[in-house]
Amino acid sequence: MPNMFHMGEYAAFVWPAYGLTAIVLIGLFIISLRSLRQRQWVFAELKESMEETKTARQQPPAANDEPGNEWPDDDGPNSNGPGNSPKASS
Amino acid sequence: MHRFANPNVFLRLSNRIMPWSTGVMIASLVAGLVFALGASPADYQQGESVRIMYVHVPAAWMALFIYICLAGASAVALIWKHPLADLAAKASSPVGACFTFIALATGALWGKPMWGAWWVWDARLTSMLILFFLYLGHMALANAFEDSERGAKSAAILALVGVINIPIIKFSVDWWNTLHQPASVVRMGGPSIHPSMLTPLLLMAIAFTAYYVTVVILRLRGEILARKIRALRMIRVQAESKGESGPYLREI
Known part of the structure; x- marks a missing residue:
């Protein structure tokens, strides 16, 4: 294989073609x-x-007194005013 | 066919396919590169620049092949409402877009030394550029709707309408006078290319096909998980709304 890696006057076109192909395919693989x-x-x-x-709810039978504690992160954006918050209503 | 509609059957199948597709990809890629970069001869007219062909042509084949797969999956999704088909289409289009981009970019790198121009508004090049935009449109449309089913349906219709471009690309070199050379492998009367050049071409085509299978499985698994995550979040939101009303809380 005497001419392996020797691209003569076309090296500036052949190597970028292979390099670009490698970058795109490896990039897509990594992203996926x-x-x-x-x-x-x-x-x-x-x-x-x-x-x-689910298990926390099943254990104490009286756990539904304060539903706001079950989903602490999601209550905020859903409540339109102070009267709507589960804590305030309980 | 609906046996494979069950995501669990697909996941089991994909677990079996993945090691094979990865193995075939690596083996044929190594062999293909050895032939492409060394063992194959330089062209008597084009010199060493002919080696660009070994990534350019298989990438262009993949661009067309993946689009046919995409259209097939879209048709199955629209006609039979197969639950994995639109996910398969969604998983395929970025891979197809990448191969089309590679075909266009390596074509430009080959065109500059051979034709003296990076780009010409030739029938083959223009129709490939349209294919690239079809892929981008499919990707954009599939993700454009809040309701993923509507997005999948619109993207599927686009994919099916775009199929008209596939024969235009294939026969553009025969129908119009173009700078691009006509088919020399997939043609009536067999390939007109010497086996020493056909070998790396086919090896690289096998490697790219195995790459497509591997990546599409990875992406499809991701899409199935995304659907499961969405379903879990819906359950959570429903639980939350029931929780606020009080008496239904313990049903969850």
């Missing part, structure tokens, strides 16, 4: 893998938090 890993993580977290909430 990363997004899958991220979704796996989000899914596991969400499932875990929902399982926890």
